[in-house]
Amino acid sequence: MRDIPVVLSGYxxxxxxxxxxxxxxxxxxxQVVVTDRQGVTQFVVALFAKLRVGPGERAPKGEEIKVTLLTDPGLGFEEDSRVELVDPRINAYQIxxxxxxxxxxxxxxxxxxxxVRAPREEK
Structure with missing residues (x-):
């Protein structure tokens, strides 16, 4: 199976x-730039994924993941930016x-x- 949809809203x-x-x-x-079959440049981003927890709960250790992006994400995604993935998928591999x-x-x-916009703090 390829391109299995994954829900990451809990992270x-x-x-x-x-x-x-x-x-x-x-x-x-x-080095050579990676493209898809149509010649479109692929991008890569490294993200730290950490489980969202409720008040008073302790989150387990997070994980760094590298994600291949099929389109140019544009500007504005600097280090420490909070983001969501658009149409995330996973693929299993074996070498x-x-x-x-x-x-x-x-x-x-x-x-x-x-x-992702940071939630407003209530006063």
Whole structure:
């Protein structure tokens, strides 16, 4: 299964590394920008995901995730910005190495980012 929709509304997402074009090693010591099949540049953002909890509850340890963005998120997503993912998806992967070991996990992707406004403090 690919592109499994995921609901992340129960998490606070904070930018750790601002969005930038996704690159990979070209095999000659250089970098090449990653594009989709139509030639559209892919972007990547690192987010810290922490579970939202109720008053008086203690949140478990959070996790840093890297998310591939299928569109240019634009400006305004600096470090420490609170964001939401637009149409988030996950994909499972497995990489088998020549020595017989397997590495598996999930990767995150989304159509884009949108800012989250901080809730107003009641007086």
């Amino acid at each position: 606070k997402l904070t930018v750790v590394e601002p969005p930038a074009p996704n690159t990979r090693d070209d095999g000659n010591g250089g 088998d190495s020549p020595d017989g070991r397997s590495i598996s996990g999930i990767s995150f992707k989304a159509m884009g980012l949108k800012p």
